[in-house]
Amino acid sequence: MANMPPMQSFPEFIKYLWQRLGSMSLAIILLVVLSVASVIGTVLLQNQDQTDYLQQFGPLWYWVFRSLGLFDMYHTWWFLTILGFLMLSLTSCLWRNVPKMLKEMRSRKATVSAKALKRFNYLKQWQLSSETDTNALQESLRQRLQGWEFRLVEEGDTQYLRADKGRWNKWGYILVHSAILVILVGGWMGAQYGFRGNMAVPEGKSEKEISFLQGTETGHLTMPFEVRCNSFSIDFFPTGAPKEFRSNLTIIDGGKEVLTSDIIVNEPLYYKGVRIYQASFGDGGSDITFKLFHMDGSEAITTAKTQVYKSWIDTDTGISLKITDFKPYNVENMANPGEPKKFQDLGPAVEYEMRGPGLKAVKIKAFMNPFIDADGNNQGSFLMISLSGDKADYKPVALGLDLTNKDEWKLFHAFLRHLAALTENGKQTKEANLEAFKAAMTEVFGDNRPKGFQQMAMRTLQAVNMLPQLPWPILPMLDDFNQHYYTGLQLAQDPGMNVVWIGSALLVIGLCIMFYMPHRKLWLIIKPNDAGIQVSLAGMANRNHLVFNKDFHDLFTKMDNDFASFSS
Amino acid sequence: MTAITAESGFPAMLNQGRISYLRFAAYLGAMAGIAALAMFGVTAYEEDAFLYQILSLKGLVWGGSGALAAAGLAVVAATMKPELLNAKSARNITPWLDGFVLMVILAAVWALFEPAKDQISYDNQSNLFAGRIIMAMNVIFIFSAVSYIAYLFAPESFIGRVATWSAYTGVYLGGSALLLRWHESYLFNMEIGHAPVSNLYEVFILLFCITAAVYLALEKRYQAKAMGAFVMTLVAAGVFFGIWLDSVGQADIKPLVPALQSYWMKIHVPMNFVGYGSFAVACGAGMAYLVRYRLEANGGKSKMLAIFPSLDQLDQLAYKAVAIGFPAFTLATILGAAWAAEAWGGYWSWDPKETWALIVWLIYGAYLHARVSHGWHGKALAWWAVAGFLVTVFCFLGVNMYLSGLHSYGQLS
Numbered sequence: 001m002a003n004m005p006p007m008q009s010f011p012e013f014i015k016y017l018w019q020r021l022g023s024m025s026l027a028i029i030l031l032v033v034l035s036v037a038s039v040i041g042t043v044l045l046q047n048q049d050q051t052d053y054l055q056q057f058g059p060l061w062y063w064v065f066r067s068l069g070l071f072d073m074y075h076t077w078w079f080l081t082i083l084g085f086l087m088l089s090l091t092s093c094l095w096r097n098v099p100k101m102l103k104e105m106r107s108r109k110a111t112v113s114a115k116a117l118k119r120f121n122y123l124k125q126w127q128l129s130s131e132t133d134t135n136a137l138q139e140s141l142r143q144r145l146q147g148w149e150f151r152l153v154e155e156g157d158t159q160y161l162r163a164d165k166g167r168w169n170k171w172g173y174i175l176v177h178s179a180i181l182v183i184l185v186g187g188w189m190g191a192q193y194g195f196r197g198n199m200a201v202p203e204g205k206s207e208k209e210i211s212f213l214q215g216t217e218t219g220h221l222t223m224p225f226e227v228r229c230n231s232f233s234i235d236f237f238p239t240g241a242p243k244e245f246r247s248n249l250t251i252i253d254g255g256k257e258v259l260t261s262d263i264i265v266n267e268p269l270y271y272k273g274v275r276i277y278q279a280s281f282g283d284g285g286s287d288i289t290f291k292l293f294h295m296d297g298s299e300a301i302t303t304a305k306t307q308v309y310k311s312w313i314d315t316d317t318g319i320s321l322k323i324t325d326f327k328p329y330n331v332e333n334m335a336n337p338g339e340p341k342k343f344q345d346l347g348p349a350v351e352y353e354m355r356g357p358g359l360k361a362v363k364i365k366a367f368m369n370p371f372i373d374a375d376g377n378n379q380g381s382f383l384m385i386s387l388s389g390d391k392a393d394y395k396p397v398a399l400g401l402d403l404t405n406k407d408e409w410k411l412f413h414a415f416l417r418h419l420a421a422l423t424e425n426g427k428q429t430k431e432a433n434l435e436a437f438k439a440a441m442t443e444v445f446g447d448n449r450p451k452g453f454q455q456m457a458m459r460t461l462q463a464v465n466m467l468p469q470l471p472w473p474i475l476p477m478l479d480d481f482n483q484h485y486y487t488g489l490q491l492a493q494d495p496g497m498n499v500v501w502i503g504s505a506l507l508v509i510g511l512c513i514m515f516y517m518p519h520r521k522l523w524l525i526i527k528p529n530d531a532g533i534q535v536s537l538a539g540m541a542n543r544n545h546l547v548f549n550k551d552f553h554d555l556f557t558k559m560d561n562d563f564a565s566f567s568s
Numbered sequence: 569m570t571a572i573t574a575e576s577g578f579p580a581m582l583n584q585g586r587i588s589y590l591r592f593a594a595y596l597g598a599m600a601g602i603a604a605l606a607m608f609g610v611t612a613y614e615e616d617a618f619l620y621q622i623l624s625l626k627g628l629v630w631g632g633s634g635a636l637a638a639a640g641l642a643v644v645a646a647t648m649k650p651e652l653l654n655a656k657s658a659r660n661i662t663p664w665l666d667g668f669v670l671m672v673i674l675a676a677v678w679a680l681f682e683p684a685k686d687q688i689s690y691d692n693q694s695n696l697f698a699g700r701i702i703m704a705m706n707v708i709f710i711f712s713a714v715s716y717i718a719y720l721f722a723p724e725s726f727i728g729r730v731a732t733w734s735a736y737t738g739v740y741l742g743g744s745a746l747l748l749r750w751h752e753s754y755l756f757n758m759e760i761g762h763a764p765v766s767n768l769y770e771v772f773i774l775l776f777c778i779t780a781a782v783y784l785a786l787e788k789r790y791q792a793k794a795m796g797a798f799v800m801t802l803v804a805a806g807v808f809f810g811i812w813l814d815s816v817g818q819a820d821i822k823p824l825v826p827a828l829q830s831y832w833m834k835i836h837v838p839m840n841f842v843g844y845g846s847f848a849v850a851c852g853a854g855m856a857y858l859v860r861y862r863l864e865a866n867g868g869k870s871k872m873l874a875i876f877p878s879l880d881q882l883d884q885l886a887y888k889a890v891a892i893g894f895p896a897f898t899l900a901t902i903l904g905a906a907w908a909a910e911a912w913g914g915y916w917s918w919d920p921k922e923t924w925a926l927i928v929w930l931i932y933g934a935y936l937h938a939r940v941s942h943g944w945h946g947k948a949l950a951w952w953a954v955a956g957f958l959v960t961v962f963c964f965l966g967v968n969m970y971l972s973g974l975h976s977y978g979q980l981s
């Protein structure tokens with residue numbers, strides 16, 4: 001502000017401010033400030049759980065950041081103020097420049113004073129004899145400059161031929177800078193009059209309300225119609241990766257079904273100005289049947305029916321299961337660390353939290369099918385257990401037995417009984433194991449030994465070592481399911497969106513005009529003097545001097561040749 | 569009045585007058601024909617199998633008729649308006665389209681070397697031929713960078729020619745390898761097939777080719793060979809990163825996650841890399857500027873100065889590169905917004921990638937303004953071009969590595 005002029009009056013001060021607003025240096029500062037400010041919101045994850053922030057930064061910094069609005073910084077007053085300043089600045093510079101530019105584009109002053117001629121970037125002069133045909137001179141320039149506009153003015157005995165290319169270049173400036181304004185206005189309209197939120201609709205159910213984050217809180221909004229999810233499905237690539245998420249939706253408006261349609265990611269549905277997008281999915285409360293294996297040696301198997309998101313309590317043992325999720329496919333990397341990844345679908349699994357008197361609460365993922373290894377061997381049923389309750393801590397636990405086979409459960413108990421009878425102080429020897437297994441086989445299967453009983457023996461042995469270690473009185477395994485998904489939809493309405501697209505189109509068109517259609521001006525000035533006639537070729541370009549430099553030199557060389565034929 | 573005049577002999581003839589004009593018309597017609605196939609073809613437009621259709625008999629018929637029709641129209645138009653024959657757009661754009669056609673032909677030739685169908689497995693992709701072409705490209709680009717640097721110290725025109733030609737070779741190898749990879753993605757399974765712009769490894773190759781191509785275009789027009797030492801060194805550095813990506817198993821063709829299954833991907837991603845590539849060239853020009861500035865400050869006796877473009881020219885070259893990159897990047901960002909609007913329900917969500925794209929855009933916007941306004945001169949602007957590219961690199965790589973967001977295609981896992 002060193003060069004601030006003395007202020008005579010308030011209006012003059014306002015005028016001064018207005019001009020500063022439209023200055024290029026302010027524009028540069030605004031652009032840099034805006035970009036630096038934008039960095040903050042990318043480093044600091046936005047719109048997370050407040051408790052996470054508190055944990056991450058501690059109380060002091062949490063409050064500092066929160067009061068600056070850094071957890072939702074692109075909507076804070078100070079960020080919007082910078083954008084507001086950008087708009088003001090743009091308006092000011094357009095206001096000042098547009099009339100000037102329009103006038104300049106219209107005017108095609110052809111005459112050039114001798115003094116002005118010296119200031120041209122490009123100038124070349126020839127001295128020709130007085131007999132030269134000036135029309136032919138002009139014609140040779142016109143021939144060389146296809147697609148240029150020409151204007152001829154004679155003033156006294158001097159001829160001025162002006163040639164223009166890209167005369168409308170300044171429209172590029174006008175378009176680009178107004179386009180930014182248009183886009184910002186469109187963005188503001190969307191923020192002011194639009195909405196965007198999520199709803200989760202279980203299969204077969206309908207929903208009317210969306211929820212969305214509003215600063216640090218959750219807001220709700222009721223839609224003018226209801227959305228029913230008829231079905232949700234996932235399609236897979238042969239590699240097991242998901243290929244498509246598809247929801248079949250029905251829109252119910254005023255109690256009537258008005259529209260039924262499928263949506264997938266990238267192909268939303270449009271109804272009453274609202275776009276409905278496939279955003280996510282999850283379990284919508286699938287029916288789950290558990291088989292409960294009683295671990296008290298009673299051999300008992302009971303069943304329990306429940307649903308995802310519900311809790312089931314066993315009155316006898318006081319064990320409670322809180323079902324948290326169900327997935328029909330569980331594609332896992334089965335390769336050892338260091339080997340190339342190898343994905344395999346392990347089949348349906350249910351996740352639950354198990355609590356009970358005297359037990360440490362654990363999170364369990366129980367699979368329905370036994371694990372079949374790469375060689376096709378049945379390795380028995382298995383679980384994943386997370387002692388901390390964190391999904392990242394899941395550890396696989398091979399149970400040994402294939403619990404989908406009732407006979408194996410029987411065999412296991414028979415084996416334990418025979419083993420106890422055969423050995424003293426429970427010491428296992430190879431012979432005792434074999435003997436006990438044989439006896440157990442005969443007890444369960446009679447003389448018809450099933451195929452693959454050798455593997456069954458391995459599994460039983462493993463189970464003997466494994467199952468007694470589990471502290472739970474019952475072992476809940478997934479037995480059956482009837483799956484329902486919920487589809488996660490995003491609903492959005494943005495009345496400013498088309499304004500933004502119009503602004504964007506103007507921006508791109510404007511940029512192309514600005515950069516690729518530079519305004520170039522050439523003058524051919526033919527002026528008689530004592531020695532004959534003096535011919536000057538002068539040019540200027542408003543940008544892209546590198547190209548123009550080259551083009552001018554090419555042109556000069558050609559004109560040199562052309563004029564050579566006249567001067568002789 | 570363009571650089572074409574500097575050429576002579578056969579290539580010049582091909583790029584002038586009616587031959588260039590007719591070819592341009594035919595290319596446009598072929599594109600229109602293929603677009604028509606996409607929209608009105610007998611079997612409806614199958615988005616991701618489209619490359620297959622283009623390279624089939626059907627594609628030939630539609631594209632060929634388009635080309636013929638357009639060439640016919642062009643002849644009629646030229647008899648009525650002869651100056652069309654010298655249209656600058658035809659002369660400027662046709663060589664690029666020629667290059668593209670050459671890449672398609674190369675890719676078709678490479679496809680002959682593919683292993684037999686029963687030898688191709690998704691789990692082990694190491695025998696696919698594109699991998700070998702890409703390795704050749706890597707070597708060639710590094711060789712080119714070394715040659716350009718050698719040219720600085722030993723400005724023999726032979727070394728310069730070798731450098732330039734190896735850079736061209738690299739571009740054609742890379743471009744055709746990507747096309748071949750597109751084809752290969754369909755070999756496993758029609759469902760897996762997709763355009764080769766879906767992960768970091770693929771877009772890296774695209775970036776090398778675009779950077780080198782933008783640089784070569786400037787080199788050809790403005791004889792700015794010394795700049796190549798800087799641009800191609802950037803490319804070579806990228807090549808090492810690409811080799812590393814390959815070595816950690818990031819080079820495999822993988823099916824597209826549902827969010828990326830959109831035609832927007834095919835235009836948004838390449839357009840972005842026209843921006844990134846141009847900014848890399850601007851950075852190279854900026855570095856050349858700073859080096860020359862240094863050499864001049866040290867007394868200006870270095871022999872290298874003779875082959876460097878002047879400071880003013882380097883300044884202009886950086887500007888020229890930004891003038892290519894800025895509109896492309898603007899368009900790419902807008903296309904990204906359009907895609908986001910279609911896939912996620914909002915054109916702008918302040919996702920880290922989006923925000924960094926905005927930051928890059930603002931930085932180059934500020935650069936352009938700084939050029940126009942007084943007070944900012946060559947050296948500061950050269951630094952700006954270099955710093956701007958560092959921000960660009962962060963937008964391209966850093967965001968994927970350090971910040972989370974929706975743009976997971978480039979995630980290093």
Ligand code: HEM
Pocket residue numbers: 021022023024026027086089090093173176177180511514543933936937939940
């Ligand atoms: C996000 C905002 C803006 C963008 C994207 C933008 C874009 C541009 C571009 C691309 C140029 C052309 C530079 C060149 O030819 O090398 C330009 C020039 C210019 N801009 Fe901006 N601008 C923005 C904001 C502003 C603001 C806020 C002002 C006013 C204070 C401003 C004033 C100017 C002026 C005076 C020129 C020179 C025009 C000429 O001489 O042709 N710009 N702008």
